[in-house]
Amino acid sequence: MFVIGAECSRCGEVFSSENILTVCPDCGGALLFKYDLTRVAEKISKSDLENRENTFWKFKELLPLSSPSSIVSLGEPYTPLIHYSEGNSSVSNVFLKDDGRLPTGTFKARGMAVAVSNLKELNINRVALPSAGNAAAALAAYGAKAKMDAYVFMPKDAPESNVKECVFMGARVYLVDGLINDAADIMKKFEEAYGWLNVSTNKQPYRFEGYKAMAFETSEQFHWDFPDNIIFPTGGGEGVIGLWKGFKDLIELGWIEKIPRLIIVQSSGCAPLVKAYNNGETEVKEAWENAETVAAGLRVGRPYASYLVLRAVRETKGMAVAVDDADILSSMKRFLQNGVYACPEASATLAALNKLKSDGAIDKDESVLLYLTGNAMKNFDFMKIEKNKIPALTKDADFLPQC
Numbered sequence: 001m002f003v004i005g006a007e008c009s010r011c012g013e014v015f016s017s018e019n020i021l022t023v024c025p026d027c028g029g030a031l032l033f034k035y036d037l038t039r040v041a042e043k044i045s046k047s048d049l050e051n052r053e054n055t056f057w058k059f060k061e062l063l064p065l066s067s068p069s070s071i072v073s074l075g076e077p078y079t080p081l082i083h084y085s086e087g088n089s090s091v092s093n094v095f096l097k098d099d100g101r102l103p104t105g106t107f108k109a110r111g112m113a114v115a116v117s118n119l120k121e122l123n124i125n126r127v128a129l130p131s132a133g134n135a136a137a138a139l140a141a142y143g144a145k146a147k148m149d150a151y152v153f154m155p156k157d158a159p160e161s162n163v164k165e166c167v168f169m170g171a172r173v174y175l176v177d178g179l180i181n182d183a184a185d186i187m188k189k190f191e192e193a194y195g196w197l198n199v200s201t202n203k204q205p206y207r208f209e210g211y212k213a214m215a216f217e218t219s220e221q222f223h224w225d226f227p228d229n230i231i232f233p234t235g236g237g238e239g240v241i242g243l244w245k246g247f248k249d250l251i252e253l254g255w256i257e258k259i260p261r262l263i264i265v266q267s268s269g270c271a272p273l274v275k276a277y278n279n280g281e282t283e284v285k286e287a288w289e290n291a292e293t294v295a296a297g298l299r300v301g302r303p304y305a306s307y308l309v310l311r312a313v314r315e316t317k318g319m320a321v322a323v324d325d326a327d328i329l330s331s332m333k334r335f336l337q338n339g340v341y342a343c344p345e346a347s348a349t350l351a352a353l354n355k356l357k358s359d360g361a362i363d364k365d366e367s368v369l370l371y372l373t374g375n376a377m378k379n380f381d382f383m384k385i386e387k388n389k390i391p392a393l394t395k396d397a398d399f400l401p402q403c
């Protein structure tokens with residue numbers, strides 16, 4: 001184990017990783033694990049890593065687990081890094097990282113695989129969280145594998161596919177009349193009485209550790225020479241905080257030279273981080289009102305630890321950009337037309353790229369990684385088609401209409 005402890009990202013207090021950790025008991029700040037990276041760099045090299053099996057568990061020295069035997073796995077592959085091309089138009093230097101291939105079809109598997117493994121090691125058997133959908137699904141899946149009881153609280157208008165997957169994977173599901181923050185409030189009310197551990201976004205240090213591997217894995221795939229920019233769809237912000245933390249580890253290990261610009265994208269129907277960034281604020285002070293977007297994972301009105309997301313964006317000279325739902329949906333269609341099977345949250349990255357290029361904020365030849373956080377599978381319900389325009393055939397058809 002190379003973990004030194006978990007440090008509060010607000011007040012700096014350090015806590016032992018042998019304790020069950022949530023947020024800083026003194027100031028409520030998010031806790032981040034610290035490692036003895038000098039020792040890690042002495043023990044392993046980039047080429048040692050390249051010789052290990054391609055799964056994010058290969059970065060075991062940079063995980064808080066005390067033994068690899070604690071790993072709860074559903075088979076986490078290295079996800080593909082793809083060069084993006086669009087018909088014959090001139091996109092160059094655009095890459096996609098497709099985390100839609102992970103268990104339950106989203107990058108949430110990364111955080112939850114590590115959190116569930118770690119909590120199992122700490123003898124936790126009951127876990128709960130409020131979720132817009134995909135975090136709940138990942139918790140349900142890893143909870144099922146680990147034989148833990150999982151309680152999930154979702155807004156009652158969460159995508160039906162998310163509700164179904166959680167129910168069928170055996171989680172205890174509650175639908176809350178309100179948004180994710182309301183779901184969080186209700187959950188909190190019962191937390192003590194039911195004795196479950198709260199694995200909410202940003203309110204425990206474990207999930208960030210799984211997300212760090214996005215930086216490790218992708219850097220390795222790029223032969224440790226990362227593109228200038230990453231565009232990342234951001235709701236609660238845990239993903240981008242984990243990604244940033246991963247890059248900082250890589251710098252400290254001496255394995256990469258620069259951190260790419262972290263560009264976060266939100267929907268203009270719920271863009272509290274973009275608003276705070278544009279106003280020069282250091283955190284989101286008020287919840288976004290009437291939060292509404294087709295990208296359910298981005299519908300977080302007041303992210304916990306927003307100060308860390310804004311710090312990540314500013315420290316890397318990144319940007320924060322909001323795109324309209326109409327552009328998210330047309331980008332999703334454009335992706336599909338080019339064989340890319342991405343969910344609305346992930347498709348927001350393409351909408352953001354086009355916007356930033358047309359505003360001149362990204363040059364035509366700058367290299368960009370679009371981080372695809374999930375696949376399209378769960379999201380076809382709201383993609384409208386006119387079925388009566390698709391030719392129907394009888395069994396004895398002898399010609400093809402519209403052909």
Ligand SMILES: *Cc1c(COP(=O)(O)O)cnc(C)c1O
Pocket residue numbers: 106107108134135201233234235236237238239240297298343345346373374
């Ligand atoms: C949760 C989610 C996001 C946003 O991640 P955060 O860590 O909450 O910022 C993006 N895309 C998908 C598909 C998600 O499920």
Ligand SMILES: [Zn+2]
Pocket residue numbers: 008009010011012013024025026027028029
């Ligand atoms: Zn603190």
